[in-house]
Amino acid sequence: MxxxxxxxxxxxxxxxxxxxxxxxxxxxxxxxxxxxxxxxxxxxxxxxxxxxxxxxxxxxxxxxHNQLHHRGRSKAPTKTGKPTSHTASGPNQLWSWDITYLASRVKGQFYYLYLFEDIYSRKIVGYEVHDRECGELAAELVQRCMLREQSFNKPLVLHSDNGAPMKALTMKAKLEELGVLSSYSRPRVSNDNPYSEALFRTLKYRPEWPSSGFAGLTEARDWVENFVVWYNEKHKHSKINFVTPAQRHAGQDGGILLNRKKVITAAKKAKPYRWSGDIRNCEPVGSVTLNPDDIQSESDQAA
Structure with missing residues (x-):
């Protein structure tokens, strides 16, 4: 050649x-x-x-020949913009909510779990189970949640996906009336509401989850009530360093973790040969950010 x-x-x-x-x-x-x-x-x-x-x-x-532009009647694909970030340094600053289906034993029939979660503490601050999905029910529930948490006249961001109940005029009007800032997932982005998604995953993977469906609305409500008590009061959440959501929500996590550190430190002092490195991490989890720059870190935080 x-x-x-x-x-x-x-x-x-x-x-x-x-x-x-x-x-x-x-x-x-x-x-x-x-x-x-x-x-x-x-x-x-x-x-x-x-x-x-x-x-x-x-x-x-x-x-x-510069003719390889978007061809067709549909809009040209656009890059999805970076979502707005929100950070919570304490409870009742940033909530997430969503609705999930609860199957009944009748094929094609579902109940709907409305659930509000505090992103900082992971505490379920409100929930209800209904036989339909609508913005009016959500608007009534969020007001009851705020009353129970005494979070009126305080800056609160409520995050959700873009479902019809979330963007219903009744819900929007109620949030504006309550002084709550709405935050929504980006269109066609499935992982912008990771905290609610992770919570629903925990709920549906409980050993006592009725895989054959609920016999009726009352049974569904009773089951969810028991789950919420377990989750808030007994479940030591891995993403808040194994305290319960209720403990972190009440500001008790620092004292609990400090006590753990004292116990481990004393044990190490008594039998140092059993430790080859540092003791277990007993520091409280700090602020929590929704839609951080590092998307992977958010998925890790929420799981």
């Missing part, structure tokens, strides 16, 4: 000629084809018994 940089080389036999290039451009811009990307256009032409070039050649030629 002649490797001299200035040597003239024969044109490859498979190179598309200028005339063929112009035909490809003309066909690509015909009205019936103008909306089709090459991945659709080439098969369409083949169905008509026409082969001009490969799909890759169509892409290359259209790109070279």
């Amino acid at each position: 002649d490797q001299r940089p200035l040597a003239s080389r024969p044109v490859p036999a498979n190179k598309i000629s200028e005339q063929e290039t112009q035909v490809i451009l003309a066909v690509s811009n015909e009205p019936q084809y103008a909306s089709l990307p090459p991945s659709q256009l080439v098969p369409t032409l083949l169905d008509e018994g026409i082969y001009l070039a490969s799909e890759a050649s169509f892409y290359r030629i259209l790109k070279a």
